[in-house]
Amino acid sequence: MPPTNPHLTLITGPSRSGKSRWAExxxxxxxxxxxxxxxxxxxPADQEWQARITQHQQRRPAHWHTLEPPLDLVALCQQPPxxxxxxxxxxGTWVAQFLALDNPAWLNMQNQLLxxxxxxxNPVILVAEEVGWGVVPAYPSGRLFRDRLGELMQEIGALAGCVYLVTGGWALNLTQLGQPVPRAAFPDSAPPA
Structure with missing residues (x-):
């Protein structure tokens, strides 16, 4: 198990659960x-999406500095202000921007971020959507998004000093309540032939 970074916090949960408010x-x-x-x-063509963005903007304190796309998330994490x-x-919205990358290019970007x-x-708080609790998406891009985000969250969760699950307006500290999933199911034995 890799060592955790006490400066890193991962917050995950379903849509409209309160995870962004908890992160804030x-x-x-x-x-x-x-x-x-x-x-x-x-x-601008998607009014509902714009309303969500506006809601987040209005909730943020005016003295917080805001960075918006386009941005290089890897470079920002390598050299934060x-x-x-x-x-x-x-x-999730970051992962969605790179679905067109082939698997080696995606894994390279993911590893750079990790x-x-x-x-x-620097303290880093990451918010991520839980997307694997529903049905398997019926289309390939949906499955790719779900798989990439889920795998990235597992990797970040293994690094994070603190992981929260937010649902129904309640935040659960998984690092206090849970146990990390082993990286291999049978670490001391050879894989089955």
């Missing part, structure tokens, strides 16, 4: 300046 609450209580990293790309915490909302998160000394 934690960030506001870090005692450092906050850089809010919005990964959702505005789409000095004396600042990052609140990244959300991993390597940056392993060593960051």
């Amino acid at each position: 609450y934690l960030a506001a209580n870090l005692g450092v300046s906050i850089t809010y990293v919005a990964t959702g790309i505005p789409d 000095p004396n600042s915490g990052l609140l990244i909302d959300s991993l 390597n940056a998160l392993k060593i960051t000394a």
Whole structure:
């Protein structure tokens, strides 16, 4: 099991569960300046999406610095603003932007992000959507999105000093209540022939 980074927090949960509000609450209580990293790309043709973005914007304190797409999330995590915490909302909208990448290119980008998160000394709070609790998506891009996001969340969860599950307006600290899933089901035995 890789060592955890005490500066890294992962918050996950279903849609409309309160996970962004919980992330904002934690960030506001870090005692450092906050850089809010919005990964959702505005789409003026989609009024419902724009309303969601506006709701998030109105909830943020005016003194938080906000970064919006296009942005290089890997570079930002490698060199965050000095004396600042990052609140990244959300991993799902970031992953969705790269579904066209082939698997080797995606894995390279994922590994770069994970390597940056392993060593960051700045507080980083990541918000991610739980997408695997429903039916298997009927289309390939939906399955690819679900699989990539789920695998990335497992990797980040293994690194994070704290992991929260937010559902129904309640935040559960999984690092206190749960046990990490082993990286291999049978670590001391050879794989079956």
